[in-house]
Amino acid sequence: MPATDTSALLSIRSVTKRFGRTTVLRGLSLDVAEREFLTVLGESGSGKTTLLRLIAGFEPLDSGEIWMAGERLDTLPPYRRNVNTVFQQYALFPHLDCFENVAYGLRVRGVPKTEIEARVQDALAMVKMTSWTRSLPAKISGGQQQRVALARALVNRPRLLLLDEPLSALDANLRRQMQTELKSLQREVGISFVFVTHDQEEAMAISDRIALMRAGTLEQVASPEEIYARPKTAYAASFIGQTNLLHGQVQGGRAVVGSWEWPCSQPDGPATFSLRPENLLLASQEQPGNGVVRLHARVHDQVFQGAARIVRLQCEEVTLTARVPASEELRENEIFVFSPDDAVPVKDHHAGGQQE
Amino acid sequence: MNGSTRAPWLRSYALLVFLFLYLPIAILILYSFNGGGIGGFPPKNLTLDWYRMLWDDRAIWDSVLNSVIVAAFAVVLSLLFGVPAALALDRASFPGKGLFRRLVLLPLILPGIITGLSLLMLFVAAGLRLSLLTIALGHGTALIAVAVTEVYAGVLKMDRGLEEASLDLGASYWQTFRRVTLPHLRLSIIGAALLIFTLSMDEIAVSFFLVGRENTLPLEIWSRLRRGMTPEINAISTLIFVFSLSSIVLWYRIRTREEGGLVEAQVLEPQSHGGNI
Incomplete structure (x- = not known):
C-alpha cells in the first residue's frame, strides 16, 4: 500500500554527498511517511548505504537538507537524532551481554533503573530473546544477534528505524x-x-514502497506492485524481476518493433518497451484477435522450474524469454501473443542496449 | 642430504649464541648465592647471606621505592599523552600526520644520551631543580612512544562500527569513549603500562642526566659498583631480573591473547589478571 496519504515523517531534500572526487549522491530527494516500510534498493555502489549513514548522522552532507517531523535533522549530531540503526554486522558490544546491549541506549540517557529493567525485558520479549538475557554476543547465533540488535534499537522508541542490509x-x-x-x-x-x-526479491516481499537507486539518484519510487507492473525505466524493469526489453520506434500512434506493431500513445521517436516473460502467452492459451500481437517463435531451450517453464525464444532477430505453465508441451515452432497493454514503455538511458 | 650435514653445526652454533646471551646472567644469579664473595671458581658455601644483607640495606630499598615512584609516574604520564595520540593517529586527519607518526616513535630509537642531555638542558633552562620529578618527566617523555605504538595497535584492531552504534544509541562522544572505546583498549593499555613500567625501572641513561639527590635503583647499583662489587649487587640484580622477566612474560601473554582475537578472552580475562598486576 503506498502510504502517501499520511504526512511525511522524514524528508530528504536534494541531498548531495561526495567522497573526494566521487559523487555518491546527486541531489536526491525522498519522503518517508509515518508508519511506512520503505526499502532503498540498489546495487552495491549505488549510494544506498551512504544515504542511510547521512540520515543516521555518521557523515555530513555536502548540500541539501534532511528534515524529520518538522525539524531540521542533518545539523544534529547522531546522538541527538530520534533515529536508530540496525547495522549490517549488528555491531553488538562484545563486552556487554544481551541485556546490557539492549539497555545501553537507556543507560546513557539516564533512564531510571526500574524503567530500564522493564523496557529491556519487553524489548527482548518482542524479539523472543528473553532466554539469552545474560549471554555475550559471541555466544549466540547470527540470527539471535540480529534479534538483539533489533531490540537494542527499538527499545529507545525511535520515530524511524534504519536497517542496513540486516539480513x-x-x-x-x-x-x-x-x-x-x-x-x-x-x-x-x-x-x-x-x-x-540489494536483494530485489527481499524488497518486493517486505516493502510498502521501494525506492530504487542507481548511481546516486532515484530511478523510481513506487509500491512493489506498481514498480513491477509499471516500471518507468529499462533499468527498473530489468532490476526488479525478469523482463524482455523491446527496442523500436513510435510512429503516428503506433509502436513498431521489427515486424510487430501495436497502438501506442507515446510521442514519436525511438522507444523501449518492457514485456514480462509471463505476459508472453502461447497462442493456444489465448483467443486470437482482440488486438493481440502475434509472433512466430522458434523454441531455443527450456528450463523447468516446477510450476512453470522458462523458455528462450528466437523471434525474428530478437531473443525473448517467456514463462509458460509447465503442463504445456512445446513444439519447435510456436506462435506466441502478447497484449499491447503489457508492453510497458520505459525510458532507456542507453537505448540500443542488450536485452534481458 | 644437505640438511643433515648442516644441522649439527647449526645446532651448536645456536647453543653458542644462547650461552653468549644467558651465561652472564646465569653467573650473576649463581654468585648471588656464593658464600666466598665475588671471586673464585667454582662457587662454594652456597648461602642466602647476601639476600639477608640486602634485606637490611635501607639505601637499596629507598632507591627501589624511588624507582617505583618514577616508573608509576612515567606510566601515567606516557599513557595520558599516548592514548589520545594513538586515537588521533587513527581518527583525526591533520596536516603532517605522517610526519607526526614517525616523529612520535623517534624517542624509541634515539640514544638515551641525546634524550637525557636535551631534557637536562630544557629543565635547567626552565629553572627546574633536578629531582625524582625530573627523572619521571624524562622517562614519561621518552616512553610516550611506547604507549602510542602499543595503544595504536589496539585501536587498529577495533571495529569503528561499535562507536557508531554507541553514538546512534544516544551516547555522546565522551560516553562512547568511556563505555565502548576504553573497554576495548583496556588490554592494550595494561600491556603498555607493564612495558613502560619495566623499561622505566631499569632505565639508566636518561636517569643519569636528570638525577638529583635521590637515586633510582639502577643508579644506586651503578654508584656502588664504583666502590667495589659485592654479591649483594648480584642479589638485587637477580631480583630485578626475575621481576623484569615475569612482567615481560605477562605482557607477552596479554598481547598474544589479544591478537588471538577471542572476544571472550578479551572481555573475561582482565578481571582475573587484575590481581596479578
Missing part, C-alpha cells in the same frame, strides 16, 4: 523467516522503517 548475513531460510517477522514487528511498533538491501 544479508543470514542463510536463505532464516532470511525469509526474518523478513516476515520484521514486517509484522514494524506493524506492531507502528514506526517507519527505512530498509536498505
Whole structure:
C-alpha cells in the first residue's frame, strides 16, 4: 500500500554527498511517511548505504537538507537524532551481554533503573530473546544477534528505524523467516522503517514502497506492485524481476518493433518497451484477435522450474524469454501473443542496449 | 642430504649464541648465592647471606621505592599523552600526520644520551631543580612512544562500527569513549603500562642526566659498583631480573591473547589478571 496519504515523517531534500572526487549522491530527494516500510534498493555502489549513514548522522552532507517531523535533522549530531540503526554486522558490544546491549541506549540517557529493567525485558520479549538475557554476543547465533540488535534499537522508541542490509548475513531460510517477522514487528511498533538491501526479491516481499537507486539518484519510487507492473525505466524493469526489453520506434500512434506493431500513445521517436516473460502467452492459451500481437517463435531451450517453464525464444532477430505453465508441451515452432497493454514503455538511458 | 650435514653445526652454533646471551646472567644469579664473595671458581658455601644483607640495606630499598615512584609516574604520564595520540593517529586527519607518526616513535630509537642531555638542558633552562620529578618527566617523555605504538595497535584492531552504534544509541562522544572505546583498549593499555613500567625501572641513561639527590635503583647499583662489587649487587640484580622477566612474560601473554582475537578472552580475562598486576 503506498502510504502517501499520511504526512511525511522524514524528508530528504536534494541531498548531495561526495567522497573526494566521487559523487555518491546527486541531489536526491525522498519522503518517508509515518508508519511506512520503505526499502532503498540498489546495487552495491549505488549510494544506498551512504544515504542511510547521512540520515543516521555518521557523515555530513555536502548540500541539501534532511528534515524529520518538522525539524531540521542533518545539523544534529547522531546522538541527538530520534533515529536508530540496525547495522549490517549488528555491531553488538562484545563486552556487554544481551541485556546490557539492549539497555545501553537507556543507560546513557539516564533512564531510571526500574524503567530500564522493564523496557529491556519487553524489548527482548518482542524479539523472543528473553532466554539469552545474560549471554555475550559471541555466544549466540547470527540470527539471535540480529534479534538483539533489533531490540537494542527499538527499545529507545525511535520515530524511524534504519536497517542496513540486516539480513544479508543470514542463510536463505532464516532470511525469509526474518523478513516476515520484521514486517509484522514494524506493524506492531507502528514506526517507519527505512530498509536498505540489494536483494530485489527481499524488497518486493517486505516493502510498502521501494525506492530504487542507481548511481546516486532515484530511478523510481513506487509500491512493489506498481514498480513491477509499471516500471518507468529499462533499468527498473530489468532490476526488479525478469523482463524482455523491446527496442523500436513510435510512429503516428503506433509502436513498431521489427515486424510487430501495436497502438501506442507515446510521442514519436525511438522507444523501449518492457514485456514480462509471463505476459508472453502461447497462442493456444489465448483467443486470437482482440488486438493481440502475434509472433512466430522458434523454441531455443527450456528450463523447468516446477510450476512453470522458462523458455528462450528466437523471434525474428530478437531473443525473448517467456514463462509458460509447465503442463504445456512445446513444439519447435510456436506462435506466441502478447497484449499491447503489457508492453510497458520505459525510458532507456542507453537505448540500443542488450536485452534481458 | 644437505640438511643433515648442516644441522649439527647449526645446532651448536645456536647453543653458542644462547650461552653468549644467558651465561652472564646465569653467573650473576649463581654468585648471588656464593658464600666466598665475588671471586673464585667454582662457587662454594652456597648461602642466602647476601639476600639477608640486602634485606637490611635501607639505601637499596629507598632507591627501589624511588624507582617505583618514577616508573608509576612515567606510566601515567606516557599513557595520558599516548592514548589520545594513538586515537588521533587513527581518527583525526591533520596536516603532517605522517610526519607526526614517525616523529612520535623517534624517542624509541634515539640514544638515551641525546634524550637525557636535551631534557637536562630544557629543565635547567626552565629553572627546574633536578629531582625524582625530573627523572619521571624524562622517562614519561621518552616512553610516550611506547604507549602510542602499543595503544595504536589496539585501536587498529577495533571495529569503528561499535562507536557508531554507541553514538546512534544516544551516547555522546565522551560516553562512547568511556563505555565502548576504553573497554576495548583496556588490554592494550595494561600491556603498555607493564612495558613502560619495566623499561622505566631499569632505565639508566636518561636517569643519569636528570638525577638529583635521590637515586633510582639502577643508579644506586651503578654508584656502588664504583666502590667495589659485592654479591649483594648480584642479589638485587637477580631480583630485578626475575621481576623484569615475569612482567615481560605477562605482557607477552596479554598481547598474544589479544591478537588471538577471542572476544571472550578479551572481555573475561582482565578481571582475573587484575590481581596479578
